[in-house]
Amino acid sequence: MLTVEEALERILAEITRLGQETVALPEALGRVLAQPIASAESVPPFANSAMDGYALRSADAKDASQSHPRRLRLIGTVQAGSVADRSVGAGEAMRILTGAPLPPGADAVIQQELTQTGEGWVELQEPVAPGNNVRHAGEDIQPGTRVLEEGAVLGPSELGVLASLGVAEVAVYRRPVVSILATGDELVEVHERLQPGQIRNSNSYLVAAAVTQAGGVARRLGIARDQVDELRAKLLAAQEGDLIITSGGVSVGDYDLVKDILREQGVIDFWRVNLRPGKPLAFGRLGGTPLLGLPGNPVSAAVTFELFARPVLRKMQGYKNWLRPLVTARLLDHLNDPSHRRHYVRARLELRQDGFVATTTGPQGSHILTSMLGANALLVIPEHHPALHPGDLVQALALIEGLA
Ligand code: AMP
Numbered sequence: 001m002l003t004v005e006e007a008l009e010r011i012l013a014e015i016t017r018l019g020q021e022t023v024a025l026p027e028a029l030g031r032v033l034a035q036p037i038a039s040a041e042s043v044p045p046f047a048n049s050a051m052d053g054y055a056l057r058s059a060d061a062k063d064a065s066q067s068h069p070r071r072l073r074l075i076g077t078v079q080a081g082s083v084a085d086r087s088v089g090a091g092e093a094m095r096i097l098t099g100a101p102l103p104p105g106a107d108a109v110i111q112q113e114l115t116q117t118g119e120g121w122v123e124l125q126e127p128v129a130p131g132n133n134v135r136h137a138g139e140d141i142q143p144g145t146r147v148l149e150e151g152a153v154l155g156p157s158e159l160g161v162l163a164s165l166g167v168a169e170v171a172v173y174r175r176p177v178v179s180i181l182a183t184g185d186e187l188v189e190v191h192e193r194l195q196p197g198q199i200r201n202s203n204s205y206l207v208a209a210a211v212t213q214a215g216g217v218a219r220r221l222g223i224a225r226d227q228v229d230e231l232r233a234k235l236l237a238a239q240e241g242d243l244i245i246t247s248g249g250v251s252v253g254d255y256d257l258v259k260d261i262l263r264e265q266g267v268i269d270f271w272r273v274n275l276r277p278g279k280p281l282a283f284g285r286l287g288g289t290p291l292l293g294l295p296g297n298p299v300s301a302a303v304t305f306e307l308f309a310r311p312v313l314r315k316m317q318g319y320k321n322w323l324r325p326l327v328t329a330r331l332l333d334h335l336n337d338p339s340h341r342r343h344y345v346r347a348r349l350e351l352r353q354d355g356f357v358a359t360t361t362g363p364q365g366s367h368i369l370t371s372m373l374g375a376n377a378l379l380v381i382p383e384h385h386p387a388l389h390p391g392d393l394v395q396a397l398a399l400i401e402g403l404a
C-alpha cells in the first residue's frame, strides 16, 4: 500500500506544465505568468502633486513663519490631466490639484489647509521643504525594473501594476482541459427519474466544479455503463483534453471494468493508497493523456480529487505551490474512530484569537456527502492514531481558496 505522499509524488513526476497562451488582463486573474515582465516606463510617468494646494519654489518659503508670513503671487491653476502653461518663478505660486504635473520651476507643494488666500495671492506661515508633497517620476517603478517574475500568480494587485505599465495582455500558462467520466450501471443524470436500484451521478458535478475552482476547464462526458464497448468508446473520446478523471470502477468488484479497459488501452497503475476515505486509485496514461481514476463513493472522490487531482491541475498551470496550506488547529470535539489508515476528516475550521479551532462536520462514511457541506478543511489524522479528544492539536488541510 502506498502512502498519500508516495502516490502524489509518483503522479506529479509524470505531470508537466502546459504550454502558454496570451490573454487580455481581465482574463488573466488567477493565472500564472509565463514570462517575466520588465517596465518600459516610469510610474508615475511625471512628477506630480500628492495634495490639493499650491506649487512653489521651496526657497521662497524658507523663512516663512506665523509672525513673518510669506505672500506669493498666484499665477494660475494646473489640474490633473493638464499641464501648466507657464513656469513658476521666484515669488510665485500656482494652484495645483492632486495628480497634476508639477509646473516647471516649482519644487514643492504646500497643502491648501496650511495657507491663507486672497485675490491673486497665497500666504504661507511655515517653511516648505524641497520635494514636499511631490510624487517623483519613477518613484514607484523605474524603467527597466523587473516587476514580476515568471511563475507569479496574477491577483488584483498584479493586474493593477500591469495596467499601470500599459501591459494590456500577458503570456500565461494554459488552463488544463479535463474530461470527466462517471462509470456505473446504477447511475442516472441529475434530471432523470430514479428507477429501482439507481442513484444519481453526483461525482461528475462535484468533480467538474472542483476542476473549475482549481483553474481547469471541465468537460463532463456523462456516464459510461459498465459495458466494455461503451466504456471503451467514452474513454477514447476523453483523450482529447489534458487530463482524464474517471470515477468508480477501480476497486475489486466484478463490474469494475474501468480497470480492465484501462489495462487494455493504456499504461495504468492501480494503487491501494493508505488513506480513508478513498483507498483505490488508478493513475497512468491513455493515448498519452494522463488519467486519474477516482473511487466511486462521493466523499472518496472528493477527497482524492483534493489530494491528487488538484495538485496535478496546479502543476499543469505553472503554479509553484501545488498543495493546500496545512495549519495546526485545536479540536473541539471527539474523534472516536481510530483507523490504521491515514484518515482525512471533514471539518470546519474557524480562526479564533488564539489560533484555529476545528469541529468535525458529522458522520464520516464515504457515502455521506452532506458532511462535506460547510467543511472547509480536512483534518489529517495520522495512521494508527488513537482516539482524539477536545483540546487535542490536529493538523488540517485548509480548503480555502486564496490562502496559499
Ligand atoms: P465503485 O467504485 O464503482 O464500486 O462505486 C462505489 C460506490 O460509489 C457505489 O456505491 C456507487 O454507486 C457509488 N458511485 C459510483 N459512481 C458514482 C457517481 N458518479 N455518483 C455518485 N455515486 C457514485
Ligand code: MG
Pocket: 183, 184, 185, 248, 249, 255, 256, 296
Ligand atoms: Mg461502479
